[in-house]
Amino acid sequence: MTSKPASSKSAGKRAAEARGRDAGGGGGGAFAKWLRDNKVELDGVEVARFARTGRGVRATRDLRVGEVVVSVPDDAVLTVDACAVKKELGEFVGDGDDEAPSPRLDKELLVIAVMCEMCAGKSSAWCEYLETVHEAVRVGHSVLAWDDEQVTALFGTDAWRDAYENDDETLDLPMMTEEHFENVVTLFFKLFPKLASGLSVEALRELHFAATAMVAGYSFTLGDDEIQAMVPFWDMLNHAPPCEASVRLHHDQKNGCLQMITVRGVKKGEEVFNTYGPLRNAELLRRYGFVLPRNPHGGTTVGLAEVIQAAMGANPLVVDELPLRLAWLESRGLADEELSTRFFVHRTGRPSDKLLIAMRLLTLKPEEMTALIEADFDDEEQLMLLEGNDEERTEQSYMVGASLQFLGMYAKSRYAESMKASRLTYKMYASVSPHVQKHESIYRAWAAAVVRMDEQRALTKLGRWTYHPGRSEDALLHAWPFPVADEEGR
Numbered sequence: 001m002t003s004k005p006a007s008s009k010s011a012g013k014r015a016a017e018a019r020g021r022d023a024g025g026g027g028g029g030a031f032a033k034w035l036r037d038n039k040v041e042l043d044g045v046e047v048a049r050f051a052r053t054g055r056g057v058r059a060t061r062d063l064r065v066g067e068v069v070v071s072v073p074d075d076a077v078l079t080v081d082a083c084a085v086k087k088e089l090g091e092f093v094g095d096g097d098d099e100a101p102s103p104r105l106d107k108e109l110l111v112i113a114v115m116c117e118m119c120a121g122k123s124s125a126w127c128e129y130l131e132t133v134h135e136a137v138r139v140g141h142s143v144l145a146w147d148d149e150q151v152t153a154l155f156g157t158d159a160w161r162d163a164y165e166n167d168d169e170t171l172d173l174p175m176m177t178e179e180h181f182e183n184v185v186t187l188f189f190k191l192f193p194k195l196a197s198g199l200s201v202e203a204l205r206e207l208h209f210a211a212t213a214m215v216a217g218y219s220f221t222l223g224d225d226e227i228q229a230m231v232p233f234w235d236m237l238n239h240a241p242p243c244e245a246s247v248r249l250h251h252d253q254k255n256g257c258l259q260m261i262t263v264r265g266v267k268k269g270e271e272v273f274n275t276y277g278p279l280r281n282a283e284l285l286r287r288y289g290f291v292l293p294r295n296p297h298g299g300t301t302v303g304l305a306e307v308i309q310a311a312m313g314a315n316p317l318v319v320d321e322l323p324l325r326l327a328w329l330e331s332r333g334l335a336d337e338e339l340s341t342r343f344f345v346h347r348t349g350r351p352s353d354k355l356l357i358a359m360r361l362l363t364l365k366p367e368e369m370t371a372l373i374e375a376d377f378d379d380e381e382q383l384m385l386l387e388g389n390d391e392e393r394t395e396q397s398y399m400v401g402a403s404l405q406f407l408g409m410y411a412k413s414r415y416a417e418s419m420k421a422s423r424l425t426y427k428m429y430a431s432v433s434p435h436v437q438k439h440e441s442i443y444r445a446w447a448a449a450v451v452r453m454d455e456q457r458a459l460t461k462l463g464r465w466t467y468h469p470g471r472s473e474d475a476l477l478h479a480w481p482f483p484v485a486d487e488e489g490r
């Protein structure tokens with residue numbers, strides 16, 4: 001786990017940051033000139049500051065649905081293909097035609113591209129744009145800038161796990177940042193030392209953290225080819241949940257530009273929102289460094305190890321047959337050797353279908369497990385027998401329910417603070433601003449409490465969901481999945 005200690009910043013740097021925070025407006029005249037020079041067209045919108053969301057985009061007149069309010073020429077967009085070190089990045093990864101594309105590498109290459117453009121300073125075609133983004137990231141709350149004590153408040157949350165432990169290739173940045181620096185970035189700059197412009201390893205590390213936060217918080221994934229891109233001005237819009245967003249994004253192939261088109265009317269003076277997706281607070285915090293106190297998207301995940309522990313609470317016999325049962329789950333894509341599989345619990349407490357299947361399997365009696373293994377899934381009669389008679393189903397659903405109760409309890413003990421303490425922190429600091437420098441630590445403690453509370457609530461509700469009087473056996477006993485994952489090539 002890594003974090004850049006905020007406390008190590010010099011007083012001068014802090015003062016400069018405070019000035020940046022107080023500067024208001026839209027990143028200064030240099031950025032505005034850069035937008036004009038690069039033919040970025042704005043119609044009815046401008047950069048402005050808002051009390052709740054900080055810098056964002058404001059409507060300068062009433063906007064109707066279907067208007068193109070921002071148009072960014074393709075060649076103003078920063079991608080690996082457009083950057084000044086395209087050739088070097090190509091050499092670094094090889095032509096790679098035979099290899100499966102790695103979604104993680106695409107993002108990591110854009111981070112290196114951003115680093116090289118920043119090292120190039122004024123000679124970069126994106127200089128003033130990147131400076132504006134860099135300044136925002138320096139005064140923002142990317143988890144990469146949290147010190148060790150601040151990070152501790154996130155222990156047990158999905159935000160913490162995905163930022164520091166999860167090595168799933170498809171996850172968005174930031175993830176495994178320190179490993180990326182050691183294993184990819186240092187190799188690149190060893191191969192092309194001139195591109196580092198004489199920066200020491202430590203300075204490169206710091207630049208890498210900044211570039212990672214910039215790509216994590218500001219980049220877009222474009223088109224069916226999923227090209228990673230920094231799109232100037234598009235990235236000035238703040239986030240709202242999908243149902244509240246004011247614009248959609250569109251590539252106008254004919255005119256070679258990226259457009260932002262309104263999907264709802266916006267009154268003059270109001271903020272224009274993009275949506276970064278249906279994201280929970282754990283994701284908003286990890287990727288962008290902020291949370292929404294009233295976020296319609298929530299829930300949490302539980303790990304396979306927690307699921308096994310809970311199942312063993314209800315059915316101690318699982319211990320003897322664990323390898324067999326895990327192999328069955330693995331064959332259905334519901335487990336893995338490292339026990340890193342995770343299962344979703346909805347914000348209402350509803351467990352995912354996969355979690356219900358795993359629990360049912362882990363709490364079966366040994367003879368029921370044998371029948372399941374021997375079942376011919378093509379034989380409907382056998383399948384009906386497998387589903388059991390009324391008495392067996394009542395017993396199975398009781399076992400699933402009991403294990404889910406244990407699961408809620410066990411999983412809640414993984415957090416740094418109890419739910420009561422999280423709620424207290426949340427209430428105490430409810431009016432804290434993310435944009436005031438002296439609130440930096442308090443905002444981070446508050447944001448961590450919001451993330452914990454969302455997750456702890458979902459786990460508490462998991463217990464209530466399970467024993468809701470209206471819950472039927474069928475809701476607890478998910479049908480056995482067929483076919484086997486391997487046979488389907490999944």
Ligand SMILES: C[S@@+](CC[C@H](N)C(=O)[O-])C[C@H]1O[C@@H](n2cnc3c(N)ncnc32)[C@H](O)[C@@H]1O
Pocket residue numbers: 052053054055056133136140141217218235236237238239240287288289290291
């Ligand atoms: C793509 S940028 C948007 C422009 C950014 N506000 C700026 O000044 O450069 C994403 C960053 O904006 C901030 N942000 C976006 N949506 C927000 C919201 N609804 N509330 C608070 N901050 C938000 C977060 O700091 C996030 O990392």
